[in-house]
Amino acid sequence: MAEYERLDVRGIDLEVLRRGSGAPILALHGLQPIDPAAAFLDRLAGRAEVIAPSHPGFGGSPRPGDFDTVYDLVHLYLDLLEALPYERVTLMGFSFGGWLAAEVAAACCHRIERLILVDAFGIKVGDRETPDILDIFNTHPDEVVRRSWHDPERFKPDFNAWEDDALVRYARGREALSLYGFQPYMYNPQLRRWLARIAVPTLVLWGAADRVVTPEYGQAYADLIPAARFELIADAGHHPEKEQPENFAGRVIGFVGE
Amino acid sequence: MESWWQCEIPYPFVPPEVLAAADSVRGSLPNKWCDPTISADLFEEVLDEFLLCDDEGLNVLAIEHHAGINSLMGSNPMFVGILARQTRKARILSLGTLVSLRTDPVRIAEEYATADVMSRGRLEIGFVKSGGTEMASNQTNPVGNLERYWEAIDLIRKALSSHEGPFSWEGKYYTHRHVNIWPRPWQQPHPRLWSATGDPPTAMEVGRRGMVHVLVLRGPDGTKRAYQAHRRARAEAGLPKVTTDNFAYAAMVYVGETEEEGREVGSKLLWFLNTSLKSAPQYAKFLPGTAPPEFAPQIYRTAPRPAALAPSDMVNAEKGVAPASQNAAKLMSISTEEAMQQGILFCGNPDSVYRQIMEFYDKVGGFGHLAMIGRSGFMTHEESVKGIKLFAREVAPRLRAVKPIVAE
Numbered sequence: 034m035a036e037y038e039r040l041d042v043r044g045i046d047l048e049v050l051r052r053g054s055g056a057p058i059l060a061l062h063g064l065q066p067i068d069p070a071a072a073f074l075d076r077l078a079g080r081a082e083v084i085a086p087s088h089p090g091f092g093g094s095p096r097p098g099d100f101d102t103v104y105d106l107v108h109l110y111l112d113l114l115e116a117l118p119y120e121r122v123t124l125m126g127f128s129f130g131g132w133l134a135a136e137v138a139a140a141c142c143h144r145i146e147r148l149i150l151v152d153a154f155g156i157k158v159g160d161r162e163t164p165d166i167l168d169i170f171n172t173h174p175d176e177v178v179r180r181s182w183h184d185p186e187r188f189k190p191d192f193n194a195w196e197d198d199a200l201v202r203y204a205r206g207r208e209a210l211s212l213y214g215f216q217p218y219m220y221n222p223q224l225r226r227w228l229a230r231i232a233v234p235t236l237v238l239w240g241a242a243d244r245v246v247t248p249e250y251g252q253a254y255a256d257l258i259p260a261a262r263f264e265l266i267a268d269a270g271h272h273p274e275k276e277q278p279e280n281f282a283g284r285v286i287g288f289v290g291e
Numbered sequence: 292m293e294s295w296w297q298c299e300i301p302y303p304f305v306p307p308e309v310l311a312a313a314d315s316v317r318g319s320l321p322n323k324w325c326d327p328t329i330s331a332d333l334f335e336e337v338l339d340e341f342l343l344c345d346d347e348g349l350n351v352l353a354i355e356h357h358a359g360i361n362s363l364m365g366s367n368p369m370f371v372g373i374l375a376r377q378t379r380k381a382r383i384l385s386l387g388t389l390v391s392l393r394t395d396p397v398r399i400a401e402e403y404a405t406a407d408v409m410s411r412g413r414l415e416i417g418f419v420k421s422g423g424t425e426m427a428s429n430q431t432n433p434v435g436n437l438e439r440y441w442e443a444i445d446l447i448r449k450a451l452s453s454h455e456g457p458f459s460w461e462g463k464y465y466t467h468r469h470v471n472i473w474p475r476p477w478q479q480p481h482p483r484l485w486s487a488t489g490d491p492p493t494a495m496e497v498g499r500r501g502m503v504h505v506l507v508l509r510g511p512d513g514t515k516r517a518y519q520a521h522r523r524a525r526a527e528a529g530l531p532k533v534t535t536d537n538f539a540y541a542a543m544v545y546v547g548e549t550e551e552e553g554r555e556v557g558s559k560l561l562w563f564l565n566t567s568l569k570s571a572p573q574y575a576k577f578l579p580g581t582a583p584p585e586f587a588p589q590i591y592r593t594a595p596r597p598a599a600l601a602p603s604d605m606v607n608a609e610k611g612v613a614p615a616s617q618n619a620a621k622l623m624s625i626s627t628e629e630a631m632q633q634g635i636l637f638c639g640n641p642d643s644v645y646r647q648i649m650e651f652y653d654k655v656g657g658f659g660h661l662a663m664i665g666r667s668g669f670m671t672h673e674e675s676v677k678g679i680k681l682f683a684r685e686v687a688p689r690l691r692a693v694k695p696i697v698a699e
Contacts, residue, residue, distance in 0.1 A: 101435075170579065171427045173314055173571055192591040204579070204587035208434050211579040215432040 036069040037093060040086065042113050045100070048093035050085040053078030056146075056289045057119045060085040061110065063128025063152075063272070064169070065206045066092035073274040076282030081289060084122075086113065088130075090209025092202050101212050103221065107136045114144035123289050125149040128245075128271060129214060132221070135254075138235075139227040148235040148261075149285060150254065152243050152271050154219040156228070158253045166219045167245040170211055180244035182270040228257040235261035236288045240269035240276065292652075292659055292690040295384055295539075296344045296679060297352035298337045298666035299362040301567055304329055310360070315571035317359025318424030330363055336672040338373065340665075343676060345378040347683035352384040352662055355419070357392075358428035361567035368402035375410035383410055386417035386487060386505065386662070391436050392429040396443040397467050400450035404476040412477035417485035417505065418444055420493075423574035423581065434580035437493065439464045444484070446470075451481035485539070489517050495524030498533075505539040505662060508564075508622065510633040511654040514540060518656055534695035539660035540651070543630070543667070545638040546681040556678065557638025558627040562668025564635075568619045575619065641685030648690065657698040661690065 040047045050067055052074045058081045060067060066087040067074070077083055088106060090096035100109075110133060114122065124145045126134025131153020138148045159165045169177050182188045192200060235258045239251035248265055255263035264284060269276040305316075305324045313320050341351045353370045356362035364370055367388045374383045383406070388399050407414040420440055426433045442462050449458065450470050457471040476482060486497045487505040497504045498521030506514040518538050525533060543560035547553030576590050622635070630636035634651040637644050652658060663682070666675040 170433075171573060173573055174577055193594050195591075197588040200587040200591050201584050204584035204591070207577070208579040208584060211432060212434045215434070216430065 040113075040116075042109060042116055045089060045097065045109055046095055047086040047089070047113075049087075050074075050083070052083045052085075053081055055079070055081045057082045057084060057117065057122040058149075058285070058289070059110075059114065059117065059122045059124050061124070061126040061130030061133045062087065062091070063126075063130050064210060065203060067127075071275065071278070073278035073282045076278055077285060080286045081123075084117070088133075088209065088213075090212065091206045096209060103133065103136065103213055106133050106213065107140060110134075110137050111141060114141075117144075120144070121146040123147045123149060125151065125285070126153060127151045127274065129154050129210060129219065131155060132214075132219065132224075135228065135231070135258075136221065136224060138231045138233065139224065140230075142230075142232050145233050147289060148231060148233050148258075149238060149288065150235065150251075151238045151274065151281075152240055152246060152251065153237070153254060154214070154246060155221060156225045156254060156257070157217070157220050157222055158250050164218070165246060165250050168218060169245070170207075170215070177245075180270070181272065183240065183242040183268050183276055185270075188272075188275070225257060228254075229259060231258045231260075233260065234288075234291070236284070237261050237263045238273065238281070238284060239263065239265055240271055240273040241265045241267050242269060243271045243273075245271040292535075292661055292693040293350055293382075294682070294687045294690055295350045295352040295382075295660060295662045296341070296665045296682075297354060297386075297663065298340060298675070299354050299356065299563070299664070300333055300337050300364050301563065301667055302330065302333065302360045302363055303562060303566070303668050305360055310566065310569070313569070315359075315424060315574060316567060316569045317356075317361060317422075318427045318574050319571065320359060322358075325363075333363065336675075337666070338377070340672070340675050340679060341374055341381075342377055343679055344683070345381040347680060348380070349679070349683050349687060350382040350384065351378065352386050354386055355389050357389070357425045359424060359567065361563065368399065368406065371406045371414065372402070372409065375406040375414065378410070378413070380413075382413050382415055384415040384417055384485065384662075386485060387419045389421040389425055389429070390418050390443040390447070391439040392421055392425060392431045393443070395467070396446045396465055397450050397470050397472065399443075400447040401472045403447070403482065404451060404472055404474055407476040407478055407482050408474045410477075412482075414476075414478070414482045415485060415503075416447075416482045417487060417503075419487045422570075423578040424570055426578065427574055432580075433578050435464070436580060441496065444486075448481060448484065451476050452479075487541070489513055491517060491520035494518075494520040497521055498524040498537075499528050499530065501525075501530070501533065501537070503537055503539055503660065505541055505660075507541040507662075508543075508635045509540075510635060511651060514634075515655040518658070532697050534659065534697050535657040536659035536695040538655075538658035539662055540634075540655070540658045541662035541664065542634060542651075543636040543638070544644065544648075544661070544663040544665060544682065545636075545670075545678045546641055546644050546686055547638070547678070548640065548681065550639045550643055553639035553644065554627065556670060556674050557636060559670040559674075560636060560638075560664060560667045561625065561627060561630055563664065564622040564625055564630070566668065568623050570619065641681060644682070645686050645689050648686075649693075652693070657696060659695050 087094040132155030237255035255261040266273040355367035485503040494517040545557030
């Protein structure tokens with residue numbers, strides 16, 4: 034597809050969405066790749082260059098047979114940070130990609146100017162009988178929709194109306210997500226300890242109505258990162274960048290420009 | 292032809308309004324609806340029926356399913372152990388431990404070896420790929436299930452057949468640095484292995500491995516196609532031809548004294564299809580990993596797009612990706628007549644049942660094992676006992692006379 038570029042990172046072929054100019058932002062997507070038509074991209078485009086790869090197995094990025102863990106993804110993005118033509122970039126991760134961004138930043142901040150985590154997965158906060166993150170695989174899809182959005186009616190997917198290609202990409206994404214995040218479900222028990230290593234200014238952004246992973250979880254996440262602040266976006270669920278693109282982009286631009 | 296009787300021990304006694312309101316009768320239905328006193332009676336009745344099969348000269352078969360009204364047999368090796376001790380003559384087929392749901396295949400090998408020894412060599416070991424609700428209730432990643440299935444089987448086979456001290460296994464899905472099971476199995480090198488699968492790619496692997504290949508409620512076309520894939524894979528690999536002894540078919544079977552009685556009681560078996568298959572979309576069509584993403588347009592849409600081709604189950608089945616959810620949807624609304632026509636249900640008087648089985652045999656190119664779902668739903672113990680006796684005395688001897696042949 035015309036809107037995507039290809040990038041080769043040590044033999045891993047990535048589909049990459051690149052938009053705008055200005056401060057470089059490497060964006061790691063969540064449950065699905067970032068939609069090229071997403072309004073927040075245009076809102077950011079005047080002030081930032083967004084570089085958004087599809088993780089191997091998602092969208093149009095192939096997944097090598099032996100590439101099947103978050104460990105692989107973290108090393109891929111450490112490599113990608115080295116390969117980008119910028120000394121430092123802002124690293125921004127959504128949901129599942131927020132987990133990846135936190136892992137990358139905890140491992141090495143040399144190439145990271147700032148970190149933005151948006152409704153991020155990745156750590157265990159609650160007790161052993163309280164799941165932090167909604168099991169999107171074992172929960173009825175209608176309930177997943179209800180818990181994902183401030184305004185579920187507006188964002189409920191109508192698969193009957195989707196193009197074939199969009200459905201195939203969506204199914205690829207679910208398969209890849211299940212592969213990477215199934216067990217333990219969407220977190221790394223060790224990550225919590227190492228978040229203290231993140232040595233860059235961090236913005237933890239959260240949809241106030243997120244019931245996939247709650248704002249309380251987001252606050253706990255922010256409390257574990259030394260230079261982090263936590264901000265809520267009103268009238269948004271798990272995907273504030275889609276429900277409140279203007280507000281979302283404003284926060285990002287404000288933070289990157291600080 | 293050998294006959295293998297089974298009852299999955301369903302639990303049909305949940306109020307219908309509860310079943311109607313539940314989005315799934317497997318996986319997520321609360322077990323408050325499962326009364327332990329009723330369960331105990333069911334276990335007792337069905338174990339007695341298994342023992343009756345032993346007395347009547349039939350083999351027995353025990354399955355495994357989890358967390359639903361369709362079956363209380365969550366622990367296959369435990370059940371097989373009871374049968375190993377309590378039967379005297381019957382061969383016992385485990386079909387099977389849902390092997391990719393268990394974290395340590397070595398423990399499965401140990402359990403099977405124990406049952407094989409207790410039964411003095413009457414165990415047969417079957418493997419089943421498991422379904423979506425079971426992935427959920429056993430916390431198993433549905434993605435990679437098939438690869439895990441084969442690796443687990445490889446490890447179990449090696450554990451059963453290695454006798455020179457500990458060996459090490461560092462595979463993709465399983466690691467075990469010290470495999471050395473006691474007791475070792477009675478049968479050498481290991482009990483015969485079976486695999487239940489309908490899709491052609493897996494059927495080919497079953498063929499190359501020379502396992503007994505079971506088709507469950509697939510009807511003549513799907514069954515024939517799978518058997519052919521099995522044979523073709525062997526031919527392509529330069530392996531010797533197999534006889535019909537390598538093929539098995541699982542259907543619902545009930546024999547009455549009269550045609551009417553056979554059909555009336557036999558139709559009770561359809562409860563399994565009509566009532567116990569109801570499964571929520573997250574365990575079925577939306578379960579990742581069950582069909583290649585390329586088939587999402589057919590699977591995700593509830594109505595075809597105007598310009599799109601109608602979904603074709605035939606095409607899906609040819610390519611080996613007709614997901615279990617599509618098969619289930621077709622089976623849930625089936626009538627007695629349709630089920631009989633499609634070779635899913637064989638019922639009637641002894642002559643009629645024998646004829647139905649042999650007609651199906653001819654349609655699919657022959658098979659050496661009939662796996663009978665003999666009791667399900669609201670069929671009573673008395674009805675089940677009567678059906679077992681009639682089948683064992685009037686039908687099984689005639690089937691036994693059908694000897695293995697090399698069929699094309």
